[in-house]
Amino acid sequence: MNLMYQSTRSNSEPITASQAILKGLADDGGLYVPVAVPKLEIPLTELGKKTYQETAYEVMKLFFTDFTEEELKNCINRAYDEKFDTKEIAPLVKADGAFYLELFHGATIAFKDMALSILPHLLTTAAGKNKVKDEIVILTATSGDTGKAALAGFADVEGTKIIVFYPKDGVSPIQEKQMVTQKGDNTFVIGIRGNFDDAQNGVKAMFNNKQLAADLKEKGYQFSSANSINIGRLVPQIVYYFYAYGRLVDNGEVKAGEKINVVVPTGNFGNILAAYYAKTMGLPVNKLICASNENKVLFDFFQTGIYNRNRDFILTSSPSMDILISSNLERLIYQIADRDADKTLAMMKALSTEGQYGITDEMKANMTDFVGGYASEEETAVTIKKLYESTGYVIDTHTAVAASVYKKYTRQTGDDHKSIIASTASPYKFTRSVMDAIDSGYDSKTDFQLVDELSKLSNTAVPQAIEEIRSAFVLHNMVCDKDKMQETVENILR
Numbered sequence: 001m002n003l004m005y006q007s008t009r010s011n012s013e014p015i016t017a018s019q020a021i022l023k024g025l026a027d028d029g030g031l032y033v034p035v036a037v038p039k040l041e042i043p044l045t046e047l048g049k050k051t052y053q054e055t056a057y058e059v060m061k062l063f064f065t066d067f068t069e070e071e072l073k074n075c076i077n078r079a080y081d082e083k084f085d086t087k088e089i090a091p092l093v094k095a096d097g098a099f100y101l102e103l104f105h106g107a108t109i110a111f112k113d114m115a116l117s118i119l120p121h122l123l124t125t126a127a128g129k130n131k132v133k134d135e136i137v138i139l140t141a142t143s144g145d146t147g148k149a150a151l152a153g154f155a156d157v158e159g160t161k162i163i164v165f166y167p168k169d170g171v172s173p174i175q176e177k178q179m180v181t182q183k184g185d186n187t188f189v190i191g192i193r194g195n196f197d198d199a200q201n202g203v204k205a206m207f208n209n210k211q212l213a214a215d216l217k218e219k220g221y222q223f224s225s226a227n228s229i230n231i232g233r234l235v236p237q238i239v240y241y242f243y244a245y246g247r248l249v250d251n252g253e254v255k256a257g258e259k260i261n262v263v264v265p266t267g268n269f270g271n272i273l274a275a276y277y278a279k280t281m282g283l284p285v286n287k288l289i290c291a292s293n294e295n296k297v298l299f300d301f302f303q304t305g306i307y308n309r310n311r312d313f314i315l316t317s318s319p320s321m322d323i324l325i326s327s328n329l330e331r332l333i334y335q336i337a338d339r340d341a342d343k344t345l346a347m348m349k350a351l352s353t354e355g356q357y358g359i360t361d362e363m364k365a366n367m368t369d370f371v372g373g374y375a376s377e378e379e380t381a382v383t384i385k386k387l388y389e390s391t392g393y394v395i396d397t398h399t400a401v402a403a404s405v406y407k408k409y410t411r412q413t414g415d416d417h418k419s420i421i422a423s424t425a426s427p428y429k430f431t432r433s434v435m436d437a438i439d440s441g442y443d444s445k446t447d448f449q450l451v452d453e454l455s456k457l458s459n460t461a462v463p464q465a466i467e468e469i470r471s472a473f474v475l476h477n478m479v480c481d482k483d484k485m486q487e488t489v490e491n492i493l494r
Contacts, residue, residue, distance in 0.1 A: 001065070002016055002017075002065045002066050003017065003034050003035065003036070003038060003062070003063060003065045004016060004034070004035050005017060005019075005020040005032040005033065005034055005035070005231060006032065006033055006034075006035050006339075006341075007026035007027075007028055007030035007031070007032060007033075007341065008026075008030040008031045008032075008033055008330050008331060008333075008334040008341060008344045008345075009026065009028045009029055009030030009341055009344055009345040009348065010026070010028045010030060010341050010345070011341055012026070012027070012028065014035055015032075016065075016066040017063060017064040017065060017066050017067070017126075017231070018064070018066050018067065018125070018126035018129045018130055019126070019130060020032040020231045020232075021064075021119075021122050021123055021126045021224075021230060021231060021232035022123065022126045022127060022130060022132065022136075022222075022224055023224065024207070024223070024224045024225030024227075024229060024230045025204070025207045025208075025225060025229055025230075028345075029204070029207075029208050029348075030330070030341070030344070030345070030348075031229050031231075031327070031328070031330050031331055031334075032231045033231075033331050033334060033335070034063060034231075037277055037280040037281060038062035038063065038281060039062075039281055039282050040058065040059070040062070040242065040281045040282045040283070041058070041062070042058055043256070044245070044246075044249065044256040044257060044282075044284070045249065045256045047242055047243070047245060047246030047249060047250075047256075048246040048247060048248075048249045048250025048251075049246075049250070050243075050246060052080055052088065052089035052090060052239070052240075052243055053076050053077060053080050053089075055239055055242055055243045055246065056076045056080065056118075056236065056239045056243075057072060057073060057076055058242075059235070059238050059239045059242055059281075060072060060076070060235055060236065060239065062281075063231075063235045063238075064122070064235065066129065067122075067125065067129075071125050071129075074121070074125075075118055075121035075122050075125060076118065078118075078121050079117040079118035079121055079236075080117065080118070083106055083107045083113075083117060084105045084106050084107075084113075084117075085105050085463065085464070086105045088105075089105065089114075089240075089243075090102060090103055090105070090114065090240045090243055090244065091105070092244055092247050092248070092251075092420070093393065093423075094253075095387065095391045095393040096387055096390060096391055096393075096403075098263075098403070098406060098419050098420075098421050099244070099248065099253070099418065099419065099420050099421065100393075100395065100399065100420075100421050100423040101240065101241075101244045101420050101421065101422050101423055102423045103240060103422060103423060103424055104396075104423065104424065104425050104426040104429075106149070107149070107152045107464075107465060108145070108148040108149045108152050108178060108465055109425065109426035109428060109429055109463050109465045109466070110145035110148075110149060110320075110424060110425040110426070110429060111145070111237075111271065111422065111423075111424040111425065112145045112146045112148075112149035112150070113149050113152075114236060114237060114239075114240055115228075115232075115233045115234070115236040115237050116146070116149035116150050116152070116153045116226060116233070117149075117153060118232075118236050119150075119153060119226055119230070119232050119233055119236075120153045120154050120157050120160070122232045123136065123138075123160070123224060123232065124157065124158075124159065124160070126232075127159065132222070133220075134217065134220050134221055134222040135159055135160065135161060135220055135221050135222075136159060136160045136161075136221075136222060136223075136224050137160070137161045137162075137163065137216070137221050137222065137223050137224070137489075137493065138150060138154055138160060138161065138162040138163070138224055138225065138226045139163050139203055139206060139207070139223050139224075139225060139489065140162070140163070140164050140165070140203065140225060140226045140227050141164075141165050141166070141196065141199035141200040141202070141203040141227065142164055142165070142166045142171075142179075142196075142199070143166075143167070143170070143171070143196040143267060143268075143319060143320045143321070143322060143323060144166065144170075144171040144172065144175040144319050144320045145175065145320050145424075145425065145429075146226065146227060146228070147164040147166050147175075147179050147189070148175065148178040148179050148182065150162060150164060150226035151164060151179060151182040151184070151187050151189065152182070153226070154184075154186070154187070154226070155182065155183060155184030155186070155187055156184045156185065156186060157186070160186060161186045161187075161188070161221075161492075161493070162184075162186060162187050162188065162226070163188045163190070163489055163492060164179065164187075164188070164189050164190070165190050165191075165192050165199040165202065165203060165485060166179060166189070166190075166191055166192070166196075166199060167191070167192060167194060167195045167196050167198070167199055168191030168192060168193060168479055169315075170195050170196060170315060170319055170322060171319050172319060172429065172430050172432070172433075173432070173447050174428070174429050174430070174431065174447065174466070174469070175319070175429065176191075177469045177472070177474075178465065178469055179476065180474045180475065180476045180477065181468075181469050181472035181473060181474060181475055181476075182475065182476065183475065187476075188476065188478070188492050189476035189478070190476075190478045190479065190480055190485075190488055191478070191479040191480075192479070192480055192481070192482050192485065193479065193480070193481050193482060194481075194482035195313050195322070196322060196323055197309075197313070197323065197324050197325050198482040199482070199485075200227075200323075200325060200327065201325070202482055202483075202485035202486070203225075203227070203485070205485075205486070206223065206485070206486055206489060207223055207225070209486070212486065212490075215490075216493060219493060221493055227268075227327070228268055228270030228271075228327070228328055229327050229328070233270065234270055234273065234274055234277075234328070234331075235274075237270065237271060237274035238274045238275075238277050238278045238281070241262060241274065241275050241278040241283055241420070242278060242281075242283060244420050245260065245283055245284070245420075248260065248418065248420075253418060254418050257284055258284060258418075259284045259285060259286040259417055260284065260285060260286065260417055260418045260419060260420060261285070261286050261287045261288075261289055261406075261415065261417045261418070261419040261420070262275045262285055262287075262288055262289065262419070262420050262422070263289040263291060263402045263403075263405065263406045263409075263419055263420065263421045263422065264288070264289070264290060264291060264402060264422045264424075265291045265292075265293075265318065265321055265398040265399060265401045265402040265422065265424055266290045266291060266292060266298055266321065266326070267295075267320055267321035267322065267323035267326065268323055268326050268327050268328055269290075269298065269326040269327070269328035269329045269332070270327075270328040271422060271424065272288055272290050272370075273328045273329075273331055273332060275288055275422075276288055276332065276369065276370075279369060285369070286415070286417045287369065287370070287371050287415065287417070288369050288370050288371070289370075289371045289372075289373060289402075289405060289406060289409055289419075290302060290370055290371065290372045290373070291373055291374065291375065291401050291402040291404075291405035291406070292321065292372065292373070292374040292375075292401070292405075293314075293316045293318045293321045293322070293374065293375060293377075293380070293401050294314045294316055294374070294376060294377060295313065295314050295316065295321065295322050295323060295324060296374040297309060297311070297323075297324050297326065298326055298329070298372060299372040299373060299374040300372075301329075301372070302367070302370055302371065302372030303372060305358055305359045305361075305363075305364050306356060306357070306358045306359075307329070307351065307356060307357055307358075307359075308355065308356035309324040309325055309351065309355050309356065310355040310356060311324065316377055316380075316397075317377060317380060317381070317397040317430065317433035318380065318397040318398045318400075318401050318430075320398055320424070320425070321398060321401065325351070330344065330348060332367075333347060333348075333359070333363075335366070336359070336363045336364075336366035336367050337359075337363055338366075347359075371409060373405035373406075373408055373409055374401075374405065375400070375401045375404035375405055375408075379404045380397055380400045380401050380404055380437070381400075381433075381436070381437035382404075382437075383395075383400040383401075383403050383404040383407070384397070384400045384434055384437035384438060385437050385438050387400075387403065388438055388457075388458075392458070392459070393458075394427045394434065394438075394454065394457065394458040394460075395423060395427060395434075396423070396424070396425045396426060396427040396429060396430045396434060397430050397433045397434065397437075398424045398425050398430075399421065399422075399423040399424060399425065400437075402421050402422060402423075402424075403421055406419060406421055426463060427454060427458070428451060428454060428462065428463050428465075428466050431447060431450040431451050431454050432447060432450055434454065435450050435453060435454060435457075438457070448470055451466055
């Protein structure tokens with residue numbers, strides 16, 4: 001029997017997984033969620049014996065039930081191949097009492113590769129299953145990492161175009177260079193004069209514009225999304241939490257069934273929501289620790305029950321988390337509101353019109369799995385330096401936010417459960433911030449000199465993703481005002 005998908009904002013007719021992947025966003029502006037979260041079918045003792053690809057199949061087959069075994073395994077095997085620089089795909093590294101789940105071994109050295117390597121295959125398979133003749137236009141906003149990972153995934157994929165918007169002055173130099181040098185006749189990259197929330201709002205507005213959809217349909221186009229609002233992005237992220245737990249069991253670090261903590265540096269809430277779904281499926285999780293940077297809208301939400309985006313937007317050294325509207329939180333809101341679409345819609349409307357909403361005490365009681373924490377810029381830098389000096393292990397700024405929050409949490413609570421920290425990006429992606437944290441004397445060097453210094457310091461090879469952009473030509477130089485995003489898309493698709 002097929003697992004169906006429902007919008008968070010209405011009780012409209014549920015649709016299949018492949019239809020939800022194709023649409024990305026529901027017609028009513030809601031996000032698709034499974035009508036029930038399935039339970040993992042294999043015993044936890046078997047997880048440690050499975051490869052990443054095998055684990056992916058065991059998880060994804062429960063969600064993508066209208067894909068055949070052959071279709072799904074084909075998508076998985078084409079995604080998790082030699083594009084990753086390690087056979088493990090997502091290795092665990094033990095350092096200073098925690099287990100760092102390295103999610104940055106893909107083509108663009110950030111965790112977005114874990115899902116965006118498979119999404120193009122899921123999407124094109126879904127298009128075939130649903131007899132879609134239109135060209136699919138992937139429309140995406142990025143705070144730095146999704147953009148490059150999506151561009152790499154969809155570049156020259158037949159029957160698709162991909163348009164990525166990013167905040168022109170809100171990403172690291174390496175992140176920007178990765179995007180603007182992307183090859184592919186179907187790729188388009190546009191910097192906007194604004195922040196990530198502006199980019200995300202502009203993309204959502206286009207998805208919700210019925211007249212625009214009709215106009216594009218006439219020209220043979222239909223929108224879909226590569227952001228984590230797409231269920232085809234979210235489900236693959238569940239996989240690596242089960243895989244990591246299997247490695248802990250196999251290595252004798254935990255007994256099967258023993259609870260662990262999961263610490264995730266969080267901006268748009270998708271990565272930690274995937275861990276929540278894993279827990280709901282049966283992963284033994286004690287606490288889900290949501291780590292924020294100085295844009296601590298999620299920390300304040302977990303403290304007070306009020307989500308309030310009416311605050312200054314702060315540019316930090318962890319730019320992929322510089323977000324004030326955490327889109328995927330809507331899926332959790334729907335769940336803790338006992339799947340009440342009317343309540344969810346009212347709160348999302350309040351967020352749009354007033355910039356804030358509050359949840360009830362009953363909803364708060366359904367959220368006890370989560371703990372919020374945040375790290376200042378200074379704490380983030382200190383964490384990088386201390387971890388390097390004590391262990392020789394170098395982490396990026398986003399991972400350092402999580403590591404700092406984890407340390408504070410254990411000091412305050414005495415919680416001694418084994419903990420996995422989601423290491424969401426390679427330090428090579430944020431070399432200046434990382435090297436400045438270790439020693440301010442590095443600040444005079446160029447970005448690529450810093451890459452070489454980091455390689456020496458950490459005793460690791462420079463990733464291929466960085467080597468490729470050293471001498472790559474800029475192919476995308478479009479910039480637009482935030483209120484000209486739709487006009488820009490229409491010009492591209494003219």
